Every structure is written in C-alpha cells, then in structure tokens.
Amino acid sequence: MTAETIEEQIVRILIVEDDKRLARLIERVLREERYTVDIAHDGESGLDLLLQGAYDVAVIDWMLPGRDGPSLCRAARAARLPTALLLLTARGQIEDKVLGFESGADDYLVKPFAFEELLARVRALSRRFNPNLGNDELRHGDIVLDLRSYTARRGERRLDLTPTEWRLLEYLLRNAGQTLTRQQILDYVWSFEHDVQPQMVDVYVSYLRRKLNAPGEADPIVTVRGIGYRLEAERA
Known part of the structure; x- marks a missing residue:
C-alpha cells in the first residue's frame, strides 16, 4: 500500500443528505480529494453512523427525514464526539444560523454552494478538530506510525503490518486511553462492511499484539472484558 492510499484513511467524512443526487456529487468531489466517505440519507441512519465516533467531519443537511440536522448536532455534542459538524441548508437568515450554531454545528454553508467552498471548509474543519492531520506521524510512547x-x-x-493491522493500530492510536467497543473497531477498520463478524476484531488484535510486543516489552493494548479494547494511556 502506498503513501497515497494512507491519505484516504486520514480523514473520514460522513455525509447525511436526503437528496441522493447531491449526496453523490459531494461524495465524488470528496473522494477525488482522497477522503474516505460514507453516506446516510435520513436522520436516524445518519445518527447511528455518527455515534460510532469514526468520523473526523460530518456534512449534515438541515432538513432530513426523521431527525433533522440540528437534532443530529445536539446528539453528537451530548455524546461528546470530537467530530467537526458542517450544516448544509437553504436557510440563510441570521436567526437560522444562530440556531444552527447553538445546536452544536461548527460551520454553516448555505445552498446553493460552490464545491470549492465546501472543500475549503472541510479542510479547515479537519485541521482544526484533528491535530494529527497536520502531522506526518501518530505517536504513543515508543509506538510510531x-x-x-x-x-x-x-x-x-x-x-511489518498488513493494511488491516495498520488501520487497527491507527484507530487505537487516535483514541489512546479510550475504551473502544468491538463494534466501533469493526466499523472503523472494516468500513461498515456487512459480511465481517465482530469476532474478527479479537483475531486481528491478537495478530497485532504478536507483532507489536517483543519479549520483555509491555503490552499496551488492554482487553476490557465484555466491551472491547483500549490502548493504555501514556504514563506521566
């Protein structure tokens, strides 16, 4: 796998947009910039994906079937997700913008918009909310990607890691000190593939441990019984 491929894994974007044509256009533009993109077309499925905590940026339409955009923003903030939230809407009045920001949105883009502006806002939000994006490496103790x-x-x-082992270690590093459920790890590492069973998480954690831990080295991956795994926080 090349360095260009790993760029696609650095920024994960969720699009929640019920206009399927617009969602496909946004997806195409973002993928051309080597972002990894998932799409939901209604508020409930969008919220399910958003709460997985796997996204750096979420581009959310205001008017959605089920839950609306501000409702998703409030839910994300209540869950303390670090995801940057960009609201898309045809509402351009000042009071609407205030309501959007008060719901937890980090930025606001009025339709119709130029894709160049959308990309600029996504880039800015990515850098602002994920400090690792400005770096060339992820580091935790003596472990470096x-x-x-x-x-x-x-x-x-x-x-010598396989692509799957790399994504697993990357996710653990990005969330060091936090307990990640098997489902969260499955969704991030296997990108919501439906034919992968949760037991694969245990299998690949075992593979990663074998490569990560030489004799005499402490195992930094903690098994949280009945829940998942955590990369141990660095000691002060």
Whole structure:
C-alpha cells in the first residue's frame, strides 16, 4: 500500500443528505480529494453512523427525514464526539444560523454552494478538530506510525503490518486511553462492511499484539472484558 492510499484513511467524512443526487456529487468531489466517505440519507441512519465516533467531519443537511440536522448536532455534542459538524441548508437568515450554531454545528454553508467552498471548509474543519492531520506521524510512547512513508515502528524495531493491522493500530492510536467497543473497531477498520463478524476484531488484535510486543516489552493494548479494547494511556 502506498503513501497515497494512507491519505484516504486520514480523514473520514460522513455525509447525511436526503437528496441522493447531491449526496453523490459531494461524495465524488470528496473522494477525488482522497477522503474516505460514507453516506446516510435520513436522520436516524445518519445518527447511528455518527455515534460510532469514526468520523473526523460530518456534512449534515438541515432538513432530513426523521431527525433533522440540528437534532443530529445536539446528539453528537451530548455524546461528546470530537467530530467537526458542517450544516448544509437553504436557510440563510441570521436567526437560522444562530440556531444552527447553538445546536452544536461548527460551520454553516448555505445552498446553493460552490464545491470549492465546501472543500475549503472541510479542510479547515479537519485541521482544526484533528491535530494529527497536520502531522506526518501518530505517536504513543515508543509506538510510531509514519503517515507519509506508511511505516510503523516500536522503538527502533520496524513493524511489518498488513493494511488491516495498520488501520487497527491507527484507530487505537487516535483514541489512546479510550475504551473502544468491538463494534466501533469493526466499523472503523472494516468500513461498515456487512459480511465481517465482530469476532474478527479479537483475531486481528491478537495478530497485532504478536507483532507489536517483543519479549520483555509491555503490552499496551488492554482487553476490557465484555466491551472491547483500549490502548493504555501514556504514563506521566
């Protein structure tokens, strides 16, 4: 896998838009910029995806079947998600913008809009809300993922990881100190593939541990019984 491929894994974007044609156009524009994109066409399924906590940015239409955009923003903030929220709407009045921001949105884009402006706002939100995006590596203690050269190491020892093992370690690193459920890990690593069973998470954590831990090295991956896994927080 090349360095270009890993760029697609750095920023994950969720589009929640009931206009399927517009959703496809936004998806195409974002994928051309090497973003990883998922789409929901109604508020309930959008909320289900959003609460997985796997997205850096969510582009959310105001008017949706089921839950509306401000409702999704409020739910995301109540769940303390770090996801940046961009509301799309035909409402351009000041009071509507105030309501959008008060619901938890981080930015607001009025339809119709130029895709160049959408991209600029997504880039700005990505940099603002994910400090790792401005770096060339993810680091936790002596574990390092180099996002440019697509190499991994622990101390001076290089780790020969498969693409799936890489995504697993990447997700653990991005959420160090937080307990991740098996379903959260499954959704991030396997990108919502429907034919992958939760047991695969345990299998790949075992594979990753074998490569990550040399004799005498402490295992940084903590098993949280009945829930999932956590990359141990760094000691002060």
